[in-house]
Amino acid sequence: MTLVFNNLRKQYGANVAINDVSTDFAPGLIYGVIGPNGAGKSTLINMTAGSYTVSAGSISLDGRRLDGMKKHQIANSGIARTYQNIRLFDQMTVLENLEVCAYPAEVRNVWREVLWPPYGRARAAARRESAMEILRFFGLEGHADAEAGSLPYGRQRMLEIARALAMNPRVLLLDEPAAGLNHHETAELTAKLAELRSPERIMLVVEHDMDLVMTLCDRIVVMHHGKLLFQGTPAEVQASSDVQLAYLGTDNDIDDIRAAAQDRRAQLGIRARRRS
Ligand SMILES: Nc1ncnc2c1ncn2[C@@H]1O[C@H](COP(=O)(O)OP(=O)(O)OP(=O)(O)O)[C@@H](O)[C@H]1O
Ligand SMILES: [Mg+2]
Known part of the structure; x- marks a missing residue:
């Protein structure tokens, strides 16, 4: 592939x-x-995801x-994606955010779920269990029933990735x-x-x-x-x-690239705090 x-x-x-x-x-x-x-980074993702x-x-x-x-x-x-600015279903629970994303893959079986209730219940239980497994992986299982919008910012970022993964x-x-x-959160994410x-x-x-x-x-x-x-x-x-020039306009070393990236992190941190 x-x-x-x-x-x-x-x-x-x-x-x-x-x-x-x-x-x-x-x-x-x-x-x-x-x-x-x-530079066009998000545009590449936006085109790939349609x-x-x-x-x-x-x-x-x-x-x-x-x-x-x-x-x-x-x-x-x-193909699944996350967004530069978090886009969760804020009013839904953490678990529901994953369940709705797992659903489209099963749309073809919806009629069976409706006509055979035991089958429907079994499928719903299986969807829930695989969603819970992903939440456990991200350490979010304790927040399963919380509203997504109520999570701290760092947890919301994890949830976005968890939700993308729910589509397998x-x-x-x-x-x-x-x-x-x-x-600390960045190290955990890495x-x-x-x-x-x-x-x-x-x-x-x-x-x-x-x-x-x-x-x-x-x-x-x-x-x-x-x-x-x-x-x-x-x-x-x-x-x-070439890369150093593109980032810095000068021929400096990787420490300067790091410093430029840190500035960017600081800017985004300010944006994130304003949002929350
Ligand atoms: N919806 C849009 N309408 C018009 N111009 C756009 C749109 N989205 C992006 N652009 C332009 O396309 C170029 C690339 O933008 P893009 O968002 O892909 O950059 P980026 O590399 O993701 O930047 P950043 O690191 O700031 O997120 C920029 O000049 C931007 O202004
Ligand atoms: Mg971008």
């Missing part, structure tokens, strides 16, 4: 957000997508074109999962994400936190002004002067 971007382009009026990007992503690996603000249309080029999974499909068809193809995706797209998290690496799964993690990216990711894609600037292992990215 491979996810392929082929001469991908996205334009908003005259603004070219993604400019002729071609690359592919293999299962079993975690890919970091990094780059300065406005939230935005593609202006030119194509996106395919296992040779099957995703661009042009409806958003729910893309989700049914096994083959491709997991995470847009700044560590945004607004403190150092460890959890590492455990999600699986031979069947492609993971793309857009992130500004360089500690997370360098620790977690097997490959890194560097975006700059809508173009794919560089692609390689963490060590190769750290050694690339």
Whole structure:
């Protein structure tokens, strides 16, 4: 299974957000997508998940074109995502947030659930148990009956990922999962994400936190002004002067890139606190 971007382009009026990007992503690996603000990282995720249309080029999974499909068809193809700004069902419980996402995969069996109540009860119990298993993995089982919107910010970030996992995706797209998290929470998240690496799964993690990216990711894609600037292992990215120039405008070392990323974290922390 491979996810392929082929001469991908996205334009908003005259603004070219993604400019002729071609690359592919293999299962079993975690890919970091990094780059300065406005580089086009979220746009890549939004196009892959079908939230935005593609202006030119194509996106395919296992040779099957995703661009042009409806958003729910893309989700049914096994692609799940989280958002840069958290989007939970705030009024639903933590458990319900997962159950509703597990449901579409079973839609074809709905008539059986309705006509054979025992079967329906068994399926509902199975859905609940697999949702609880995911909550336990994220340490959220104690919050199962709490309203999602009442959780502390860091727990909400975890819940968003848990909810995406409830769809049992083959491709997991995470847009700044560590945004607004403190150092301890980020370390916890990094460890959890590492455990999600699986031979069947492609993971793309857009992130500004360089500690997370360098620790977690097997490959890194560097975006700059809508173009794919560089692609390689963490060590190769750290050694690339092109990447340093893109981030800092100077040829400084990785410590400066870290410092720039920390500034970004501080900004996001302020935003997160304002929201809560
Ligand atoms: N819905 C939209 N309408 C118009 N322009 C957009 C839209 N979404 C993104 N853009 C533009 O596309 C470019 C890429 O934006 P994108 O959000 O993909 O960047 P990013 O790399 O995710 O940045 P950040 O790190 O700040 O999240 C930017 O110039 C942005 O202003
Ligand atoms: Mg973004």
